[in-house]
Structure formats: C-alpha cells, structure tokens
Amino acid sequence: MRVKLSLIALCLVMVAMLAACSGEAEKMDEKADVETGEIAPPAKLVLGVAGAHSGDLASYGLPSVNAAKLVAAKINAAGGINGAMVEVVAQDDQCKPEQATNAATKMISDEVKIVLGHICSGATKAAMPIYLDAKIVVMSPSATNPPLTQSGDFPNFFRTIAPDDAQAALEVSFVKGLGLKKIAVIHDKGDYGKGFASFCKTYIEAEEGMEVALFEGVTPGAVDYSAVVQKIKGSGADAVIFGGYHPEASKIVSSMRKKGIEIPFLSDDGVKDETFIKVAGKYADGVYATGPMDFSHNPIFQEALAAHKAEFGSDPGPFFTEAYSAALALLKAVENAGSTDYDKVIDALHNKYVDTAVGKIKFDAKGDAEGVGFSIYQVIDGKYVEVK
Amino acid sequence: MEYFLELLLGGLTRGSIYALIALGYTMVYGIIELINFAHGEIYMIGAFTGLIVAGLLTMLGFPGASILAIALICAVIWSAAYGYTIEKVAYKPLRGAPRLSPLISAIGMSIFLQNYVMLSQTSDFLPFPELIPEFGFLKEYNSVMSSSELVIVAATILSCIGLTLFIKFTKLGKAMRATAQNRKMAMLVGINVNMVISATFIIGSSLAAVGGVLIACHVGQINYYIGFIAGIKAFTAAVLGGIGSIPGAMIGALVLGLTEAFATGYVSSDYEDVFAFSLLVLILIFRPAGIMGKEKTQKV
Structure with missing residues (x-):
C-alpha cells in the first residue's frame, strides 16, 4: 500500500511539473498579448x-x-x-x-x-x-x-x-604579445570548444616562431584530468589555451595549480562566466578569457x-x-x-x-557586424577585469 | 621515468575513484543480480550532503579536520537512508518479476533522483571546499601526488580490505554469501533475506557516499549530473573485474584507471574512452565473466 501511495505521489509530482511548464509558456504568451492589447495599434x-x-x-x-x-x-x-x-x-x-x-x-x-x-x-x-x-x-x-x-x-x-575565429585570432595575438612560444591547446571535443581550439591551432602555426606543443581533447565530465595535466607539463608548454566551458576549465586549472604548474591559462567566452570564478576559487586568479567587448x-x-x-x-x-x-x-x-x-x-x-x-x-557583405569584437579579460582578485 | 611514474599514480587515483563506486555495484549485483543504475545518484547525493553539511559547519566555525569527519558521517547516514529506501520502494516490490523489470525501475530511479536534485538544489556547478588538509610531508611530492589523492587511494584500499574481511568473517557477511549463492536455500536455513539485502544496499550506499565526499573534495566541484558519468565508468570497472566479485571490482577499476591514464599520456586523451572500452571488449571476449568473475550461465 505504501508503495502504491508513493507511486501515485510520484505521478502527481510529474504531472504537476508538466503543468508548471506549460503554465509558464502560456503566461509568456498572455503577456505579449496584453502588451499589444493595451496599445491597440x-x-x-x-x-x-x-x-x-x-x-x-x-x-x-x-x-x-x-x-x-x-x-x-x-x-x-x-x-x-x-x-x-x-x-x-x-x-x-x-x-x-x-x-x-x-x-x-x-x-x-x-x-x-x-x-x-x-x-x-x-x-x-x-x-x-x-x-x-x-x-x-x-x-x-x-x-x-x-x-x-x-x-x-x-x-x-x-x-x-x-564569430568564434575572431576570438581565436585575438587570443593568439595576445599570447604572442606576452612573448609565449610553445602553446598547449586543449579542448572539450564539443562543437564550440573544438572549433575555437582548431582556429587557435591554425593561427599559432601561421605565426613565425610559435608552435603548438600539444593539441588534445578531454572528455567533459570525467572524474579528473590529472593525466592530461601531466602531459601538459611533459610537453614543456609555456601557456595553455583551452576551448570549452567553465566546468572543465576550472577542473583543469585547479589540477594544474595543485600540481605546481604555474603557466598562463587562457580560454574563451565559455569560461568568462562568474560561475567559473565561483567554482575555481583561488585557482581562478590570473586566468585570461576572451569575452565580448565592454560597452559600459x-x-x-x-x-x-x-x-x-x-x-x-x-x-x-x-x-x-x-x-x-x-x-x-x-x-x-x-x-x-x-x-x-x-x-x-x-x-x-x-x-x-x-x-x-x-x-x-552596419553589417559587412557576409552579415557580421562591423566594429564589434572581443576583448581579453583577466581574473584579478575574484573578478574579470578587461586587459588593456 | 618520472613521467611514467606520474601517469601511474594518476591512473591509480582514478582507478581508486572508480573502485569506491564500483564496490557498491558489485555487492548489489552479487546478492540480487540487479544492476543498480541508481548507485551513481547515491554517490552524487552523498557529495551534495557533504557540501551542505560542510557549508553549515564552516559557518558555525568548526575546525578543518572535524568538518571533513562530520560531513563524511552525515553523508554516509543520509546516503544509506536513500539506498535503503530505494531498495524498498523501487526494487523489493519487483523481486519476483522478470529480471528486466527491476532494471528499468533502476534506470527510472536514477533519472528521478537526478532531476529531483536538480530541481531541489540547482542545475549550476557548485564549488566544493577543499576539506582534506594538505599534508606537510607531501609538499615536495605535490607534482606527483596530492594529499587528496593519497586519501582517496588509502580510503579505497581500506574499504576493500575491510569489506573482504567483513564478508569472510562476520555473521552478516556469511549470510550475504549464502544469500548470493541461493536465496531460497538461505531462507530455508533461517536467514532473514530481506534484512541481508537491505544491509547490502546500506553498505554499498555508504561506500558511495564516502566516495562522493572524498572525490568532490579532490575535484572541487559538483552538480546534479556527476553521478551519471562516474556511475557508467564504475559499472564498466565492475564488469571488467567480474561483476559480483569484490576484489574483482577493485582490480577492474584499477585496470580501467591505469588504461585511461596511459592512453592519455602516451597516445591522446581524445582516445581515452576508446582504449578503455576496447579493453573491456577484449577482456570480455576472452573472459566473459570478467577478470575475477566465476563462469556461470547468465540470463541477462
């Protein structure tokens, strides 16, 4: 009997959840209607x-x-x-x-x-x-x-x-500006992360005197990344560029710092998120990430x-x-x-x-906005600050 | 050589992580021949309980090491309660049913628990405090092994030894073995089979909770989904080692962890899972019951 009751309760919970979802959608539509209804154009x-x-x-x-x-x-x-x-x-x-x-x-x-x-x-x-x-x-x-x-x-x-390749171009020229030569490029095998990493790789290879020390994908959600981190260390890279989102980025960067690898860590706008700083904590300090320009x-x-x-x-x-x-x-x-x-x-x-x-x-012949771009940000004292 | 050693220790840690979770899988399978897919979720709930308790204790100003101890105890109790309840709600009513029914029920339970935690907690990643203190004597070896890794490896070894002794020498352990061999016969000789099964779930869930808290300390972040991937890998490890066998789970997990670490280190992390699962296929071709498993006709 108790089991039956709990099953019924479970069904009710599920139905209630569904109802809540559709209710929300309806509310949204209603809102739009009310808005135009008021104006009666x-x-x-x-x-x-x-x-x-x-x-x-x-x-x-x-x-x-x-x-x-x-x-x-x-x-x-x-x-x-x-x-x-x-x-x-x-x-x-x-x-x-x-x-x-x-x-x-x-x-x-x-x-x-x-x-x-x-x-x-x-x-x-x-x-x-x-x-x-x-x-x-x-x-x-x-x-x-x-x-x-x-x-x-x-x-x-x-x-x-x-577009993503603009981010990669900016990132690579920034790394070059820092005087770093051997770059480990890591990505999360996803469309976004791997796309970004591949652009970085292309741009790094096109630069005189710069080389890709390592190009690897990691499995998102894996329990730890210590093997990849050891590999980064073994490759003798003097910077890491990561393409992907903040959960993997925070795991990799904290694992690197714990193992005493203090080389610069750069990433994309999937990492330029407050959650990254919250999760990576003290290990987030000094991390670079590209993000849309500051329009404030x-x-x-x-x-x-x-x-x-x-x-x-x-x-x-x-x-x-x-x-x-x-x-x-x-x-x-x-x-x-x-x-x-x-x-x-x-x-x-x-x-x-x-x-x-x-x-x-205005928009160029292909549809990208002219004069819109990315900036580099760095985590300083738990906040992303634009690097000038 | 140093690189090899680093990879070896990294693989050992990863294997120990898988082993802590795989032990629960293998125990439950050994007793009622059910693959408890909700086990990964128990691990996740253990980690969440640890986080909540640790947050509370930090606010109250408890000293470092006691936070870890209390968080571990609370996570164990809470997860054990979950394991016990899941067995009673989702598996026990289906004990006489065809074998696929409890399997589906287990998958359903896993999805339910994931979504329950997502709705009641958050879908965001949460930072997990570093509860394991840094050991002074490990400082100079930090690049090879950190204190949290050492604690995980030690906890796994201790759990495995403890569990083996428990199964071999205690009365409850003997009852468990008897139930595993033949449930009806065990009932006939006066073993309270329901109690034995509940105890199995409680022990398995407790181990998962310990794993949840320790691993979350090591990784530094959790969300509602961590149980899924860890659970799949641990399940693979349990099958690799021979599901139902406790030393098998430990060996399977270590083999899996080491394979992944060396595949990443010497080939590419892109192929980490390819190597892990190719190994699984190979071993199952030559030893269908796993490394330590006993050959017998299987129905699933």
Missing part, C-alpha cells in the same frame, strides 16, 4: 524572438526576450516604426536543432518578417534554411559559429556578436540597463546587450527600408549605420 510590425526560453540553456535565451520587449516599448513610445506598433512574439527552441525548425515554421505561419535569434549556433544552423526559403531576415545576438556568415549560404543571416561607456547601453532594471528589477543576463542591439538594428533597418520588403531590409542592414548598444554598426 492600427498596424503592427511583428518582431519574432527565437531561442532557448526554457531548459538548461534558458539563461542564455531569456535576456534576448527581455531586450526585444524593452526595444519594442521604447520604439512604440516614440510612435512605432513607419506608424506601425512593434509586437514581440517569442518562440522557444531550448537550443535544440529539432525544436528550432519547429520555431521557424511557427514564425512563418505567424507571418513574421524579422526574427531576433536563435541563441545557439546549432539551433540557428538548423532553422536558417527554413527562414531563407520564407525570406525572413534573421539576426542572432549569440550564434558565433563562423560558417553561419562566412559560408555565404544564408544572405538573410546577420549577427551582432563576433555606451549611452544606449546605459539606457538599456536602466530600462531593464526599472522593468524587471534585476541586472540583465548574458547576450542582453547584443540582443538589444540586434532588435534595434532590425527595427531601424525596417524603418530605413520603408517596409518589411526582404531585399530592401537586407540592403538597409548592409548600408545604413545604426546606433546601438554595441556602438554605431
């Missing part, structure tokens, strides 16, 4: 927002929804775009490619012409052919996979963040930050600035084009400068 311009709004990567996607809402509110308060009020419609893809294609199809059936998203590179790649067929302009605040723009397959794709002096950024605090009562999450800029760039392009006509909007994005939170930008 004669004409409307729909800005689609796609990305991870639930699941374990939701923290990367939800800031872009907030950013789109804030931009829409700001533009609507100033009279809209060409007289049309901006409405935000969010579609969740959980950063999963198969969900992303669903989200894209929904965007088409909602007759969305401009989309802010997607968040993850893999999901973006899966959704892009659908958008291209439907002639929808897409701008991502965070998909950094280089081929998305560089392959030239998607003339309708733009982004307000620099930009007046539009400050305005966006203040608006976010006033509206949501908290500091914005990752990629908020890029998403805010992307929403502005998309909507301003529609304004400059005079309509949502596909060719005209794309033309405007390529040719007309727009003031955004990441600076005054």
Whole structure:
C-alpha cells in the first residue's frame, strides 16, 4: 500500500511539473498579448524572438526576450516604426536543432518578417534554411559559429556578436604579445570548444616562431584530468589555451595549480562566466578569457540597463546587450527600408549605420557586424577585469 | 621515468575513484543480480550532503579536520537512508518479476533522483571546499601526488580490505554469501533475506557516499549530473573485474584507471574512452565473466 501511495505521489509530482511548464509558456504568451492589447495599434510590425526560453540553456535565451520587449516599448513610445506598433512574439527552441525548425515554421505561419535569434549556433544552423526559403531576415545576438556568415549560404543571416575565429585570432595575438612560444591547446571535443581550439591551432602555426606543443581533447565530465595535466607539463608548454566551458576549465586549472604548474591559462567566452570564478576559487586568479567587448561607456547601453532594471528589477543576463542591439538594428533597418520588403531590409542592414548598444554598426557583405569584437579579460582578485 | 611514474599514480587515483563506486555495484549485483543504475545518484547525493553539511559547519566555525569527519558521517547516514529506501520502494516490490523489470525501475530511479536534485538544489556547478588538509610531508611530492589523492587511494584500499574481511568473517557477511549463492536455500536455513539485502544496499550506499565526499573534495566541484558519468565508468570497472566479485571490482577499476591514464599520456586523451572500452571488449571476449568473475550461465 505504501508503495502504491508513493507511486501515485510520484505521478502527481510529474504531472504537476508538466503543468508548471506549460503554465509558464502560456503566461509568456498572455503577456505579449496584453502588451499589444493595451496599445491597440492600427498596424503592427511583428518582431519574432527565437531561442532557448526554457531548459538548461534558458539563461542564455531569456535576456534576448527581455531586450526585444524593452526595444519594442521604447520604439512604440516614440510612435512605432513607419506608424506601425512593434509586437514581440517569442518562440522557444531550448537550443535544440529539432525544436528550432519547429520555431521557424511557427514564425512563418505567424507571418513574421524579422526574427531576433536563435541563441545557439546549432539551433540557428538548423532553422536558417527554413527562414531563407520564407525570406525572413534573421539576426542572432549569440550564434558565433563562423560558417553561419562566412559560408555565404544564408544572405538573410546577420549577427551582432563576433564569430568564434575572431576570438581565436585575438587570443593568439595576445599570447604572442606576452612573448609565449610553445602553446598547449586543449579542448572539450564539443562543437564550440573544438572549433575555437582548431582556429587557435591554425593561427599559432601561421605565426613565425610559435608552435603548438600539444593539441588534445578531454572528455567533459570525467572524474579528473590529472593525466592530461601531466602531459601538459611533459610537453614543456609555456601557456595553455583551452576551448570549452567553465566546468572543465576550472577542473583543469585547479589540477594544474595543485600540481605546481604555474603557466598562463587562457580560454574563451565559455569560461568568462562568474560561475567559473565561483567554482575555481583561488585557482581562478590570473586566468585570461576572451569575452565580448565592454560597452559600459555606451549611452544606449546605459539606457538599456536602466530600462531593464526599472522593468524587471534585476541586472540583465548574458547576450542582453547584443540582443538589444540586434532588435534595434532590425527595427531601424525596417524603418530605413520603408517596409518589411526582404531585399530592401537586407540592403538597409548592409548600408545604413545604426546606433546601438554595441556602438554605431552596419553589417559587412557576409552579415557580421562591423566594429564589434572581443576583448581579453583577466581574473584579478575574484573578478574579470578587461586587459588593456 | 618520472613521467611514467606520474601517469601511474594518476591512473591509480582514478582507478581508486572508480573502485569506491564500483564496490557498491558489485555487492548489489552479487546478492540480487540487479544492476543498480541508481548507485551513481547515491554517490552524487552523498557529495551534495557533504557540501551542505560542510557549508553549515564552516559557518558555525568548526575546525578543518572535524568538518571533513562530520560531513563524511552525515553523508554516509543520509546516503544509506536513500539506498535503503530505494531498495524498498523501487526494487523489493519487483523481486519476483522478470529480471528486466527491476532494471528499468533502476534506470527510472536514477533519472528521478537526478532531476529531483536538480530541481531541489540547482542545475549550476557548485564549488566544493577543499576539506582534506594538505599534508606537510607531501609538499615536495605535490607534482606527483596530492594529499587528496593519497586519501582517496588509502580510503579505497581500506574499504576493500575491510569489506573482504567483513564478508569472510562476520555473521552478516556469511549470510550475504549464502544469500548470493541461493536465496531460497538461505531462507530455508533461517536467514532473514530481506534484512541481508537491505544491509547490502546500506553498505554499498555508504561506500558511495564516502566516495562522493572524498572525490568532490579532490575535484572541487559538483552538480546534479556527476553521478551519471562516474556511475557508467564504475559499472564498466565492475564488469571488467567480474561483476559480483569484490576484489574483482577493485582490480577492474584499477585496470580501467591505469588504461585511461596511459592512453592519455602516451597516445591522446581524445582516445581515452576508446582504449578503455576496447579493453573491456577484449577482456570480455576472452573472459566473459570478467577478470575475477566465476563462469556461470547468465540470463541477462
């Protein structure tokens, strides 16, 4: 009997969890409806927002929804775009490619012409052919996979963040500037980490007098990395570049420091995260990581930050600035084009400068924002500080 | 030569980590022939309990070494309670059922526990304090072996010896062996089989909890998912050594850890798992019951 009861309780818990999830999704839709209902516009311009709004990567996607809402509110308060009020419609893809294609199809059936998203590179790649067929302009605040723009397959794709290879180029030139010659390049075998590491390797090999001492992948989640760390030591490297995310980075760097290997440790923006410092603790000190440039002096950024605090009562999450800029760039392009006509909007994005939170930008022939890039940060006293 | 020695000790540590978890797998399998997939989760819960208790004690200002001791004791008690309850809730009602049913139940339990910890705690990585003090005499050998590694290796060896003696010489150990050999016959001669099975789960879970706390101290971070990969590797080790055999689990784990360390050191860490699992396949081809396992007809 007790067993049966506990089974029933288990079922109830699961049902309740499911109910909670769908409840949340409904709430989100309601919110969007209420927003437009209040304004009751004669004409409307729909800005689609796609990305991870639930699941374990939701923290990367939800800031872009907030950013789109804030931009829409700001533009609507100033009279809209060409007289049309901006409405935000969010579609969740959980950063999963198969969900992303669903989200894209929904965007088409909602007759969305401009989309802010997607968040993850893999999901973006899966959704892009659908958008291209439907002639929808897409701008991502965070998909950094280089081929998305560089392959030239998607003339309708733009982004307000620099691609991964820009990070690698910066990292390698920084290492060169430090006078380090033999570099161990380690990655986590994932798309992102290995991609970044491979670019680093290519750039290091292209440099006169620099060499790759070691190029290896580690298994994410393995119980310890002492063998790789011994190998780094044995290779005689004078710096380590790691491509991947913070859990592995913190394990490797603490294992290195515990074994008395004090060479510089450099990584990517997957490591430029407060959690890395929290988890690695004292071993995080001195670690370098690349991350998006610091925009804190930009007046539009400050305005966006203040608006976010006033509206949501908290500091914005990752990629908020890029998403805010992307929403502005998309909507301003529609304004400059005079309509949502596909060719005209794309033309405007390529040719007309727009003031955004990441600076005054326009997009190059391939769709990458000009003048947007990365900086190097270093952990000093438990905080990431930009290295000038 | 020094490089070889470093890899050897690294592999030994890794093997000991696997062994601490593999012992629980192998014990449970030995008694009721069930692969307890929730065992990795018990390990994870042990680590979380250790973290919570250690956090609390640090706040209250307890001295270093006592924190480790109390955290270990609490983790053992809490995990043992979990192991006991899981057996009662998920496995005991299925004892007469076909062998696949408890297996599915075990997988379900594992998923449930992972998600339960994720929802009730956090899905983020959490830093785990370094509870194991640095030993003065190890300072100059730090590049080869740290104090936490030494403690893990020692704990594994002690657990393995203790467990072997316990099974060989105590009354409960004898009852366990009897139950493992033939459950019905054991019942007939007056052994309380249910109690023996519960005791097995409690001992296995306690070892996993000790492993959880010590390994988390060594690695310095935990999240709700650590039990999965550690559990898979430990399970591999148990099969490698001959599932059901206690020295087998220890040897299997050491072989696995050393293979991984040397594969990383002399070939490439990209192929670490390839070597580990190729070895498993090879050994199972020539010794289907594992290194120390006894040959007998298997139904799964």
